[in-house]
Amino acid sequence: MPIELPVLTPQSLQVLKVPPAPADPPVSGDIAKACLLFHDASSRATHHDDGVLISDEDICNAATYATQLLATRVGQRDLQADLVAALGNIMPAMLQPIRDDLALLRDEMKQTKGEIQQTKGEIQRIKVDLKDVKREIRYTRRISALTRNSNARPTDTAIFEIVPFASLDDPTAAPHNLPPLQSPEEIRGLRRHPLRAYVRGYYPNLEVPHSDEECIRLVFCGIGAYSHVRE
Numbered sequence: 431m432p433i434e435l436p437v438l439t440p441q442s443l444q445v446l447k448v449p450p451a452p453a454d455p456p457v458s459g460d461i462a463k464a465c466l467l468f469h470d471a472s473s474r475a476t477h478h479d480d481g482v483l484i485s486d487e488d489i490c491n492a493a494t495y496a497t498q499l500l501a502t503r504v505g506q507r508d509l510q511a512d513l514v515a516a517l518g519n520i521m522p523a524m525l526q527p528i529r530d531d532l533a534l535l536r537d538e539m540k541q542t543k544g545e546i547q548q549t550k551g552e553i554q555r556i557k558v559d560l561k562d563v564k565r566e567i568r569y570t571r572r573i574s575a576l577t578r579n580s581n582a583r584p585t586d587t588a589i590f591e592i593v594p595f596a597s598l599d600d601p602t603a604a605p606h607n608l609p610p611l612q613s614p615e616e617i618r619g620l621r622r623h624p625l626r627a628y629v630r631g632y633y634p635n636l637e638v639p640h641s642d643e644e645c646i647r648l649v650f651c652g653i654g655a656y657s658h659v660r661e
Contacts, residue, residue, distance in 0.1 A: 433502070436467070436495035442488040446471055456499045464496040483532075486522060568598040576654035584657035586614050593653040595631035606631065614658050617649050628652065 432454040438446060449467060452460035471492040474484050575591035582588040590612050595601055601608045608624050608631075611617050620628065625645050626638050632652030639645055650658045 433495070433498045436491040438488050438491060439485055442471065442484050445474055446484070446488070446492075452499060455502050461496070461499045461503055464492075464499045468492040468496040486525065565598060568594055568600075572598060579654035580656060582655055582657070588614060588655070588658070590614075590653055590655060593632075596634050597631070599631070601628065601631055611649070611653060614650075614655070617653075617658075618646055620646070620649070625649065 433452055433456065435448055435451055438448065446467065447470075449460070449463035452464070456464075468489070471484050471489050572594040575593040578591045579593065582590060592600070592602060592610055592612065595606075599606060602610045606627065608627055609616065609620070611620075611628070622642065625642060628649045629636070629638050629645050629652070633648060636648075639648070647659050650656070
């Protein structure tokens with residue numbers, strides 16, 4: 431009577447290759463393939479290749495099939511029941527350490543994910559702190575520039591510091607990209623558009639005057655150069 435091929439779970443069939451049906455009686459090639467199937471099943475259960483865990487039932491069925499073929503070769507077909515029963519008893523104990531390792535690995539992965547989330551939170555807090563520090567630096571720069579410009583001599587050769595806007599933006603940088611104001615001549619020589627852009631930057635709540643002369647006075651005051659304001 432022909433020996434039937436082992437029945438394996440769909441999960442194990444993703445990684446295990448069941449050989450062709452054996453001859454009746456089985457030949458050497460059939461027995462070799464059956465032994466290789468059992469070896470492959472037990473090996474994958476140990477190493478978890480491809481992320482597929484071979485079940486106890488799959489290993490027992492592969493072992494039963496190999497034993498049946500071996501029994502026909504040595505003339506002891508009846509020993510298969512005892513061997514299968516023995517395998518069924520020892521397989522759970524053999525596989526339990528592997529399952530314990532997998533459970534430990536899952537716990538460690540959860541802990542690692544938690545640590546990653548905590549690190550992301552800390553990085554975000556650092557970014558917020560850095561943003562505050564940068565704002566404080568710009569504010570200090572504005573106060574310093576206003577102080578220096580207020581002490582500048584009321585001459586056309588005076589040299590001014592660039593004063594950040596009320597928003598602490600650098601007027602010479604994006605998105606404003608306005609010409610730098612480092613001398614009285616540069617302020618008085620401003621064209622209509624950049625002149626009013628400077629007024630809006632230094633006085634965001636003030637309606638921009640129509641008079642260029644009044645705008646120039648406001649820019650001088652906006653950078654702290656009060657001594658250069660003409661009466």
